[in-house]
Amino acid sequence: MAMLSSRFMWKRILFQRGMAVAAFFLACSISFVPRTAAQAPPPLAAAPKALQTPARPKLVVLLVVDQMRGDYVDKFLGQWTGGLKRLVEEGAWFRDAAYPYAATETCVGHSTISTGAFPSTHGMVANAWWDRKEQKMVTCTSDPDPSVKNIGYAGATPKGADTAWRMAVPSFAEELKFQTSGVTRIVTFSLKARAAITMAGHKADAATWFDGGAWVTSSPYGTMPFIEEQAKAHPAKADFGKTWSLSLPASAYWYGEKALGAVPPDGWDLTFPHPLRGKTGVGEPDSAYYEQWASSPYADTALTELAEKAVDALKLGNSNGTDFLAVSYSSVDYVGHEFGPRSREIQDILVRLDKDLGNLFAHLDQRVGRGNYVVALSADHGVVPIPEDMQKTGADAGVLHLPKVQEHIEKALESFNYAKPAVARISGSDVYFATGVYEKLAADSNAMNAVLDAIRAAPGVAAVYRAEELRDRPATQSPTRRAFSYSYFPGRSGDLFILPKSYWLLDGTPLGKPRSYGTGHGVPYNYDQHVPVLLMGFGIQPGQYFQPITPADIAPTFAALCGITLASRDGHILAESLKKSEPRRSPPQAIKTTKP
Numbered sequence: 120m121a122m123l124s125s126r127f128m129w130k131r132i133l134f135q136r137g138m139a140v141a142a143f144f145l146a147c148s149i150s151f152v153p154r155t156a157a158q159a160p161p162p163l164a165a166a167p168k169a170l171q172t173p174a175r176p177k178l179v180v181l182l183v184v185d186q187m188r189g190d191y192v193d194k195f196l197g198q199w200t201g202g203l204k205r206l207v208e209e210g211a212w213f214r215d216a217a218y219p220y221a222a223t224e225t226c227v228g229h230s231t232i233s234t235g236a237f238p239s240t241h242g243m244v245a246n247a248w249w250d251r252k253e254q255k256m257v258t259c260t261s262d263p264d265p266s267v268k269n270i271g272y273a274g275a276t277p278k279g280a281d282t283a284w285r286m287a288v289p290s291f292a293e294e295l296k297f298q299t300s301g302v303t304r305i306v307t308f309s310l311k312a313r314a315a316i317t318m319a320g321h322k323a324d325a326a327t328w329f330d331g332g333a334w335v336t337s338s339p340y341g342t343m344p345f346i347e348e349q350a351k352a353h354p355a356k357a358d359f360g361k362t363w364s365l366s367l368p369a370s371a372y373w374y375g376e377k378a379l380g381a382v383p384p385d386g387w388d389l390t391f392p393h394p395l396r397g398k399t400g401v402g403e404p405d406s407a408y409y410e411q412w413a414s415s416p417y418a419d420t421a422l423t424e425l426a427e428k429a430v431d432a433l434k435l436g437n438s439n440g441t442d443f444l445a446v447s448y449s450s451v452d453y454v455g456h457e458f459g460p461r462s463r464e465i466q467d468i469l470v471r472l473d474k475d476l477g478n479l480f481a482h483l484d485q486r487v488g489r490g491n492y493v494v495a496l497s498a499d500h501g502v503v504p505i506p507e508d509m510q511k512t513g514a515d516a517g518v519l520h521l522p523k524v525q526e527h528i529e530k531a532l533e534s535f536n537y538a539k540p541a542v543a544r545i546s547g548s549d550v551y552f553a554t555g556v557y558e559k560l561a562a563d564s565n566a567m568n569a570v571l572d573a574i575r576a577a578p579g580v581a582a583v584y585r586a587e588e589l590r591d592r593p594a595t596q597s598p599t600r601r602a603f604s605y606s607y608f609p610g611r612s613g614d615l616f617i618l619p620k621s622y623w624l625l626d627g628t629p630l631g632k633p634r635s636y637g638t639g640h641g642v643p644y645n646y647d648q649h650v651p652v653l654l655m656g657f658g659i660q661p662g663q664y665f666q667p668i669t670p671a672d673i674a675p676t677f678a679a680l681c682g683i684t685l686a687s688r689d690g691h692i693l694a695e696s697l698k699k700s701e702p703r704r705s706p707p708q709a710i711k712t713t714k715p
């Protein structure tokens with residue numbers, strides 16, 4: 120950082136000095152050199168060009184692959200031929216990129232990429248959290264403002280109201296639009312509201328997601344005719360009856376036919392091919408069909424088509440400013456939750472996504488121009504292997520049952536004077552106590568110790584942190600405590616925080632019910648934190664980079680390329696991967712030769 124700023128500063132000084140000298144010699148040359156029509160024109164043209172502001176990308180493209188682990192690139196790169204391969208070969212590949220915080224969830228990761236800030240700054244601490252005032256769970260995008268409404272395309276009537284009002288800082292895209300007089304168009308797509316909305320920010324030209332079989336937006340974002348057209352021309356239900364089959368020969372797959380511990384969507388079994396026909400025997404799209412569709416490569420293709428339509432309809436990348444296009448591909452996440460990271464399904468859906476991204480880049484080359492746009496691809500989090508699968512290796516792996524922990528806490532407080540239930544909610548790592556309970560515990564060390572001991576005694580628990588240990592990002596040698604402190608946002612985060620042992624899945628399934636998914640994410644271990652970061656195109660120096668970075672570095676790097684400032688960033692500019700400017704011709708020397 121410091122190095123980069125001083126380097127930029129130094130360049131600027133050289134540049135300014137160069138211009139002053141150039142101006143002086145230009146003046147001299149005009150006064151003293153008699154010119155004839157036959158003489159070649161003096162290099163006057165160079166001066167005004169050098170005075171222009173630095174070039175900027177015409178279009179910034181952000182691609183997020185939901186739940187894409189960093190090691191998928193290392194493992195499967197050899198089988199890719201399209202966009203993913205091109206990103207690695209023509210772009211900058213950061214091989215040690217990881218989130219530094221604990222809450223490795225979708226809303227958190229997308230907000231971090233979008234703003235360049237950590238959750239302790241942007242406030243999106245989870246997909247959903249316990250609202251102490253409302254005494255209920257709220258999603259990160261739910262907006263209680265009665266004037267806000269979700270709007271459906273192609274006649275759909277979605278429920279709810281979703282915006283970015285809980286995101287405490289502006290997105291990179293919003294800053295870009297604001298700082299460049301509003302010429303920037305902001306367009307985002309995802310299957311998930313919490314991805315499309317957080318990538319866009321509080322306002323956008325279009326932020327579109329998928330809900331109940333239809334494309335949806337909400338009132339602050341408005342609607343777009345080209346999305347309406349696409350929603351009518353190629354609705355998700357048009358893929359009904361298709362079959363997801365393996366794209367490569369069976370010998371090309373790393374893992375067995377059946378992923379151990381997998382929980383496929385209704386209507387699918389554990390092996391390929393996977394038919395998109397809803398529940399067996401149903402002749403038309405039902406809710407099971409849309410779950411299958413969202414868990415298939417067809418959803419990625421639909422998002423890619425929407426992105427291409429946006430480029431064409433709005434002529435993104437062809438205005439006087441810099442436009443912003445973002446797509447979050449959700450299907451890898453659904454497939455990962457169902458089949459786990461060690462599955463043919465994950466490997467295959469990435470082969471298909473690679474083709475979609477190849478098409479998208481070819482489209483951008485044609486409409487915007489190769490080298491005129493910059494792309495970043497990353498993920499919002501990784502995923503842990505399915506615990507039953509991991510246990511096969513002999514590793515200490517398992518399921519940490521959160522309702523069981525809640526029972527233990529209530530039991531521990533029985534011998535103290537506390538109203539029941541003392542716990543309002545356990546959501547992921549966060550334990551929220553009923554109103555007034557935590558304040559009472561904080562002044563009652565015997566009861567607090569009983570609670571902490573009860574949590575630590577549960578199978579799979581590695582540690583418990585208290586809110587006051589995490590506030591204000593204290594200096595600490597503990598990487599996990601630091602990770603929880605980067606996630607901590609006062610008022611929204613819990614009172615206590617459970618750190619599971621590594622390879623132990625935090626599971627909130629009610630006691631006595633079977634788990635409805637294979638595996639998950641959301642903790643501060645590398646399998647959840649390590650994600651790809653790939654940059655390509657305008658201003659990017661290709662290569663492999665091994666220094667540790669975080670996805671919060673993407674927005675500051677975009678900001679540097681676009682010449683804008685982010686107020687509340689925690690990330691840094693990825694200076695190593697930025698092309699240094701073209702060497703300038705030296706006007707003083709050129710002019711000297713014309714002197715008598």
Ligand SMILES: [Zn+2]
Nearest residue numbers: 185186225499
């Ligand atoms: Zn996610």
